[in-house]
Amino acid sequence: MPSQNLIATLLLTCPDRRGLVARISNFLFERGGNILDLDEHVDSGEKHFSLRVAWDMAEFTVAPENLHKEFLPMAEEFGAEWSIRLNRTKRRLAIFVSKHDHCLQEILWRSELGEYDAEVALIISNHPDLGPLAERYRIPFHVFPITPETRERHEKQELELLKRERVDTIILARYMQVLSPGFVRQHPHRILNIHHSFLPAFAGGNPYKQAYDRGVKIVGATSHYVTEALDEGPIIEQDIIRISHKDSLNDLIRKGRDLERLVLARAVRLHLEDRVLVHGRKTIVFD
Amino acid sequence: MPSQNLIATLLLTCPDRRGLVARISNFLFERGGNILDLDEHVDSGEKHFSLRVAWDMAEFTVAPENLHKEFLPMAEEFGAEWSIRLNRTKRRLAIFVSKHDHCLQEILWRSELGEYDAEVALIISNHPDLGPLAERYRIPFHVFPITPETRERHEKQELELLKRERVDTIILARYMQVLSPGFVRQHPHRILNIHHSFLPAFAGGNPYKQAYDRGVKIVGATSHYVTEALDEGPIIEQDIIRISHKDSLNDLIRKGRDLERLVLARAVRLHLEDRVLVHGRKTIVFD
């Protein structure tokens, strides 16, 4: 369950140098912040520094609205990429779906249960099929029946809708359309996808069919940030399930469903709890 | 532990038709065989029949040396590929290695412990490094320092040695040389390899480096039969282990070692217990 206290979380990544932890922890200490959780990592090869720290704001002497400004000078000195987020500002999510309901169902159910510190603002689909499920959960459902001809126009409408609804994070819950590079660039590291294979194995279409034909003994699912190169984005979470020769292609699809929804749900959680830092093609996951 | 009783195991695969199980179980029953374990499978797509049956030979009325001849007419009628093996004829193994000792160590240790109904006849290497380990276990160790120039001559010598030593199964325990197609053809589905990735991901060289660079959250290992197409043979067994951003390339290699030796050891066991049938590019594993 999300905490009741006001908690701030800093995610930061920069070239390593001596004293970074001391500088940051002093910054917090001097302003009355009590560190609840701190995890840092220096990549032994590239000497790259990454840190996640969460602190209690109860007695912090900087007002929440001034946090960003207060931290900025030090971050610039470090040459850091960074973000600070407060747990009182619920993130707004958009879920993109096509016809499969399992991933959507999973996210809606967890959201309703209070597992995520976020709210589902809207659902977008290229098919009307999942409208009734959206209605069950009383979430606005928008259909954009995208075709190659309408893509440009429809994506423009979608972007406006996302902006109007102040959507922070987009979840592709088995959305069977490729987003255009222009769309992706508007939401850097803010679009999560679930691919139904153990990437980089079986990228592209019909991964279960590919896995069935190859005769693998394990199938997987991969959640990653969407980048302009299809199925190439930084991986957030993966998991697998064992299969055997007794499993038909339909069995793979059925077993894979369980994997897809759990892997996506875990990735969404890690993202929403500010546990994922992107560095190049990879992620650092503070779990 | 291998059983003390004389047990025969039939592996059979053929196009499906009605009555196959009845015919085969009657064949055994009428000759006094007591079925200990029977597993059959009909592929729902291709209608292909596969069966493994093991029976106690204690009161079987056909002498072991006549088993093959007795079963032949029915097998021909079915158009089957098949084999019958008795547990009293220990298979003779050849292990091919280069410089890494972990897979060799694992197979020798299990063999000594009596886990395999087989004996290690000899070890072949392209480097002298693992000679002392072979000596510990008192297994003949042969070095063939293969180079592109000597390959043809050396492989010929190896084949002669394998024949002279009546080797049944070859285990490539992290052998860093590619066998020539001619060599492979001499031992169809009798050469087991361990590849240090979750195939088909990261086929080819340096799979841990590939995995590290891609930022996957899971690494795998795959044991497969060697065919003429590199890393494309029918998969026998796979397994995986979780990794994180904290793991350096060396950590991947270290963690992968544990996986490689266990996956190879399990594949060897399945093969030696006649639990693996090859059908096209895939295996049927009766476990």
Add this chain to the structure above:
Amino acid sequence: MPSQNLIATLLLTCPDRRGLVARISNFLFERGGNILDLDEHVDSGEKHFSLRVAWDMAEFTVAPENLHKEFLPMAEEFGAEWSIRLNRTKRRLAIFVSKHDHCLQEILWRSELGEYDAEVALIISNHPDLGPLAERYRIPFHVFPITPETRERHEKQELELLKRERVDTIILARYMQVLSPGFVRQHPHRILNIHHSFLPAFAGGNPYKQAYDRGVKIVGATSHYVTEALDEGPIIEQDIIRISHKDSLNDLIRKGRDLERLVLARAVRLHLEDRVLVHGRKTIVFD
């Protein structure tokens, strides 16, 4: 997806003797049955025989309604416990719940998706809380607010309701009431429970609290048939998830939810596909 063809499945267990597979497969062959899947096992210690065989009824010469009578003499000769079921008779399920929705949600969702060859006939609860969820899926919802004083009367009403609705299998989906021995005896090996621990560890109440206090590194869930002795029934399926010192008791409960619903869903599937035989305190699971 359940098959479209008419398929019969025999589950049988009896003392081992020679020729059982031959007799049974002949029985089917002589009557025109095509075996689709056969798995048998002889317990090496007790010499106990167990078998599951499924066959296509398309050209079977015995009418479905006479199947039982036709097989009876042979089964009696073997001293067998056995059942034959046809896939055209959908089983009727009753789900018992209290306040937690995750297991109910999971079963209803899979049922709606067509994963089970069964229909949910009704939901029984000792609390009104999950009524709205039942309504979403349009399943009759009955509240029996059982107390020690009302148990006897309420259980009698429940049993009548189950009988009237021709319920075949009862699923306790985190039902927080203990059924009386009399109730259990009416449904031998027809009541499935999910216990939120890796039994036999942490039997009884508050298993997550017990696990948290003990400091285990893994938590589990167990689905078993309900017998008169609490948490002692034959285990059908178990699975686990890793935890760490970072996980609070609430995190254990959250992570455990995912485990509970998947383990229960798999056990329900195995049961409904006639893959589970009970032998003494244990199950034989033909999967």
Add this chain to the structure above:
Amino acid sequence: MPSQNLIATLLLTCPDRRGLVARISNFLFERGGNILDLDEHVDSGEKHFSLRVAWDMAEFTVAPENLHKEFLPMAEEFGAEWSIRLNRTKRRLAIFVSKHDHCLQEILWRSELGEYDAEVALIISNHPDLGPLAERYRIPFHVFPITPETRERHEKQELELLKRERVDTIILARYMQVLSPGFVRQHPHRILNIHHSFLPAFAGGNPYKQAYDRGVKIVGATSHYVTEALDEGPIIEQDIIRISHKDSLNDLIRKGRDLERLVLARAVRLHLEDRVLVHGRKTIVFD
């Protein structure tokens, strides 16, 4: 592979209060220490603080031999339990065994491979059986054929031997004798055991037999620190493997061996890398 640089690792646990991370990271920064890895955790229930920090000593202004003295005042102020260790002082290990070789083999093999920053000083056994294996690796092997009558005398001799050999950590690698409370008290949180079950399930003798009789679908292994209460010590690591009704008791023992040696090997590694803090009955594992 252990690092070539001189690295110090601090493990510390104390009641939580504001500024602990700042104080400790400043302490290191002011003395020229470059933090390589820092992980801290505050137990949300008990408000207990735990930290592991590793830093490069290359430009540290305090000499290694003065480290302890320098840190002492601050640690006392915090009311902390703590330790600092340098990677140049290889720990000396004693391995206790009986007749099973798999865990011993595993530790010796990894040690030889350089996986552990430690050396095996000696092996102690109550049986002579594993002497030849010790000899292979050229490790002194001492037999103390302990009986109830000789326990007191033999343990005294063992303690003297351990002291004389400056043994830091004791590994019970399937040692089938119970250590006396007096012996255990001499090595608090310095004795690691492997129990061949998923504790707390199947504590005590013959856990595989217990698991087999109960019909569980998963067996486990647990590595824990030895305390005076048998099988009750703080758990360091656990893992599991799936089994089925096809597995005989011997199969459980065979499969369990693989689990035992891997779980013990991982626990030993975590301990030797100073990643394990004991707090009450539990461990905090910084992995």
